[in-house]
Amino acid sequence: MEPPFKTPEQLLAYKTIPHLLADKSPGVVSVAPASSVFEALQLMENRDIGFLVVLEQEALVGVLSERDYARKVILAGKASKDTPVRDIMTKTVLTVSPADTVSHCMALMTHHRIRHLPVVEGGRVIGVLSIRDLLKEIISHHERLIRDMELERIAILNSGAGSY
Numbered sequence: 001m002e003p004p005f006k007t008p009e010q011l012l013a014y015k016t017i018p019h020l021l022a023d024k025s026p027g028v029v030s031v032a033p034a035s036s037v038f039e040a041l042q043l044m045e046n047r048d049i050g051f052l053v054v055l056e057q058e059a060l061v062g063v064l065s066e067r068d069y070a071r072k073v074i075l076a077g078k079a080s081k082d083t084p085v086r087d088i089m090t091k092t093v094l095t096v097s098p099a100d101t102v103s104h105c106m107a108l109m110t111h112h113r114i115r116h117l118p119v120v121e122g123g124r125v126i127g128v129l130s131i132r133d134l135l136k137e138i139i140s141h142h143e144r145l146i147r148d149m150e151l152e153r154i155a156i157l158n159s160g161a162g163s164y
Contacts, residue, residue, distance in 0.1 A: 012145050014102040015137055017119055021098075021127040028118075028125050030055040031064065033086035037073055040064055040085050051116045053125050054089045060118060060125050062089030095120040096129070102141075106134050 030053045031040045040052055044066065054062035064085055072088035073080050095118045096105055105117055109131055119127045 012141065012148065014141050017096065017098045017100055017102075017105070017129070020102070020129060020133055020137060021119060024127065024133065028053055028127060030125070031085055032056060033061055033084065033089065035085050036081055037064075037069060037078075037083045037085055037088060038080040041069060041080060051128065051130070053118050053128065054085055055125065058124060060093060060095070060120065062086070062091045063093050063116065063118065064089045065116070093118060095125075097121060098126070102134055102137055105129055106138070109134070 029043065029047050029049060031043060033054050033056055044050060044052060050066040052064045053060060054064055062085075068088050068090060069080070072078070073083055078088075094108055094112055094114065096108065098119060098121050108117065109115065115131045117129045118125045119129060
């Protein structure tokens with residue numbers, strides 16, 4: 001038996017992961033594991049971002065966030081110029097593929113309490129989705145859905161179907 005109501009995604013599909021990545025600046029901002037944390041922070045500041053993928057010969061070996069820095073350098077009393085990225089990066093990285101959905105990405109981020117997801121295709125990182133990217137799409141999607149439903153309602157009312 002089919003449920004009486006359709007989900008918003010059944011009524012109108014979300015953008016695909018490749019479409020979300022196309023809306024962002026091209027390329028992936030990365031750092032090597034041997035780089036100093038200070039160099040990584042400078043890169044984040046120059047690019048106005050708070051998250052980097054850590055690549056070794058194009059292979060994803062970890063990620064580095066401002067949170068990693070605050071908790072594993074500042075609070076640990078380490079010096080950012082003397083600490084390599086490999087010592088503080090998050091090594092267990094959740095990733096998604098271009099075939100995944102906005103809903104799946106949001107569920108992963110919520111369940112694992114993370115704010116960034118590298119998108120991997122064929123073993124290569126092709127982009128990074130942030131919680132902001134997903135929220136922007138969800139809000140836009142719901143606005144389109146409401147607009148479409150409002151237009152449908154107006155069409156029904158104008159066709160006389162609503163009169164007695």
